[in-house]
Amino acid sequence: MAKRDHAEVCAEVCTHPEILEKVAPEMPDEERLYDLAELFKVFGDTTRIRILYVLFESEMCVCDIAELLNMTQSAISHQLRILKQAHLVRSRRDGKTVFYALDDDHVRTVIGQGMEHIEEKHGRRKA
Amino acid sequence: MAKRDHAEVCAEVCTHPEILEKVAPEMPDEERLYDLAELFKVFGDTTRIRILYVLFESEMCVCDIAELLNMTQSAISHQLRILKQAHLVRSRRDGKTVFYALDDDHVRTVIGQGMEHIEEKHGRRKA
DNA sequence: CTAACATATGAACAGATGTTCATATGTTTT
DNA sequence: AAAACATATGAACATCTGTTCATATGTTAG
Numbered sequence: 619m620a621k622r623d624h625a626e627v628c629a630e631v632c633t634h635p636e637i638l639e640k641v642a643p644e645m646p647d648e649e650r651l652y653d654l655a656e657l658f659k660v661f662g663d664t665t666r667i668r669i670l671y672v673l674f675e676s677e678m679c680v681c682d683i684a685e686l687l688n689m690t691q692s693a694i695s696h697q698l699r700i701l702k703q704a705h706l707v708r709s710r711r712d713g714k715t716v717f718y719a720l721d722d723d724h725v726r727t728v729i730g731q732g733m734e735h736i737e738e739k740h741g742r743r744k745a
Numbered sequence: 746m747a748k749r750d751h752a753e754v755c756a757e758v759c760t761h762p763e764i765l766e767k768v769a770p771e772m773p774d775e776e777r778l779y780d781l782a783e784l785f786k787v788f789g790d791t792t793r794i795r796i797l798y799v800l801f802e803s804e805m806c807v808c809d810i811a812e813l814l815n816m817t818q819s820a821i822s823h824q825l826r827i828l829k830q831a832h833l834v835r836s837r838r839d840g841k842t843v844f845y846a847l848d849d850d851h852v853r854t855v856i857g858q859g860m861e862h863i864e865e866k867h868g869r870r871k872a
Numbered sequence: 873c874t875a876a877c878a879t880a881t882g883a884a885c886a887g888a889t890g891t892t893c894a895t896a897t898g899t900t901t902t
Numbered sequence: 903a904a905a906a907c908a909t910a911t912g913a914a915c916a917t918c919t920g921t922t923c924a925t926a927t928g929t930t931a932g
Contacts, residue, residue, distance in 0.1 A: 637802075637803055637805065638809060640802065645795070645798055646798065646860075650863070651791055651794050652791050654794055654859050656789075657789075657859050658789040658794070659786075660789075661788070663889085664779050665891095667781055667782045671778065675771055676768070678764065680910090681908065686768060690893095692891080693890075694909095698909095705866040711898090711909095713900065714900065714908045716910095724862040727854075727858045728858045728862075731854045731855045735784060736784055739849075816921090817922070818879070819924095823920075824920080825880095838928095841876095841929050841930065842879080
């Protein structure tokens with residue numbers, strides 16, 4: 619037993635294999651982690667972030683959002699669909715127009731934390 | 746003044762233009778919003794989320810992470826670079842090995858809120 | 873210095889993503 | 903019913919993203 623698979627050598631040498639055995643069972647299901655990444659993917663687009671910010675202020679129809687963000691109605695509609703599927707916005711129909719609003723308080727928290735993070739790390743004003 | 750550009754008709758008709766004027770000035774700089782989206786983009790990948798989760802437990806070297814997630818050392822290293830650029834992890838060298846750890850408490854908060862969100866919306870256990 | 877090892881990085885490729893364009897759906901008005 | 907309007911959606915296209923492969927960098931041991 620002089621040698622094993624080359625790929626596995628490190629795990630036995632470079633640090634503590636007992637950590638691996640401790641951490642592994644603590645990991646959430648693959649599916650949960652996948653869903654979580656999918657959720658953040660939704661936040662990870664400028665257009666969608668801008669839409670969410672706009673909706674912080676008040677509910678709004680597709681056309682207003684498009685006007686406000688200076689984008690196509692189609693583009694906004696596509697993005698709203700994604701936001702809705704992620705349960706970040708909800709919609710309400712009133713005649714011809716459809717109003718969108720934030721669906722969830724987590725949106726504010728998550729975005730707030732994100733903002734705090736970048737202001738702390740990026741935009742250091744003083745020492 | 747019977748008609749204007751077709752594209753702008755909606756904004757004057759479908760809802761309240763005064764909202765547009767109220768909301769527009771409340772929007773953060775384009776640059777801030779861009780940075781925010783960039784940050785969430787970093788969270789929006791399964792591999793990186795898994796890395797962050799692993800680091801919840803303890804600091805760890807590249808090789809251990811690769812082993813734990815059953816991925817290439819190269820792939821992990823690439824992702825760690827992205828996480829580091831986003832100030833989500835920091836690294837410390839000890840001889841040949843480099844240890845990575847969470848750089849920020851916002852990471853825990855953001856991921857926590859994300860988890861809460863999906864558990865609430867997705868994984869409804871009962872009515 | 874050289875060998876061995878842990879990590880980093882550049883190029884390339886496949887797959888995912890956002891916008892546009894054309895058009896469909898659904899609602900109100902006449 | 904038809905016209906007008908707000909919104910939704912499918913296909914196509916260009917761009918971005920993550921992994922792999924090969925190799926470079928940096929550190930320690932001999």
